[in-house]
Amino acid sequence: MAFSDNFNRANENPLAGNWTTVGGAGANMQLLSNQVRAAVTGNHSCAYWNTDLGSADHFAEIRYTAAAEDAGPTVRNLKTDVTLYTYNALDTGGAIAKLIAGTYTNLAVRAATWAAGDLCRLIVNGSTLQAKKNGVQIGADLTDSSIPGNLAAGLCDFGSAFNDIDDFLADVLVQPPVRGGLLTMGVG
Helix, strand or coil: CCECCCCCCCCCCCCCEEECCCCCCCCCEECCEEEEECCCCCCCCCEEECCCCCCCCEEEEEEECCCCCCCEEEEECCCCCCCCCEEEEEHHHHHEEEEECCCEEEEEEEECCCCCCCCCEEEEECCEEEEEEEEECCCCCCCCCCCCCCCEEEEEEECCCCEEEEEEEEEECCCCCCCCCCEEECCC
16 A cells, blocks of 8 residues: 655644654654745655654655755654664765664765656665666665665655655565465466
């Protein structure tokens, strides 16, 4: 089941409805002029979609509203202490990163030039992470097993300035059906 939010509604502070501020985050995320940003700058401001996706293997995607935003989608949100994987488009063209109890660590810098309107997708499948720009993978797969099994997806703003993002989408990864322990491919 996909979850999406285009943020086209009245301003909210904090971001409300299906959104919850990540416990321990420095500030709320807010909706302002049909886009999302931190309520204050200089903190890790994160929110997650408050209905679990039902699978630890999922993706989250956002649309940047300007070039090189210091913000991005998040996967495997622990919900309580700012523990999650994220993509941050500002770090030298972008980086897949993790936050463990609020401590930010770049896992892999990605060479990408971001512009307003670009879609950024972060995918987690087992211990494999991938980042995509407008549907095209950026760099090689990355392996990290620091955050297993969390089911929430969301978004973060990390900046010392406001970073507006838009058009959230998250869903589980589609797995082929398994019957009797064997992988079936169109067998009826």
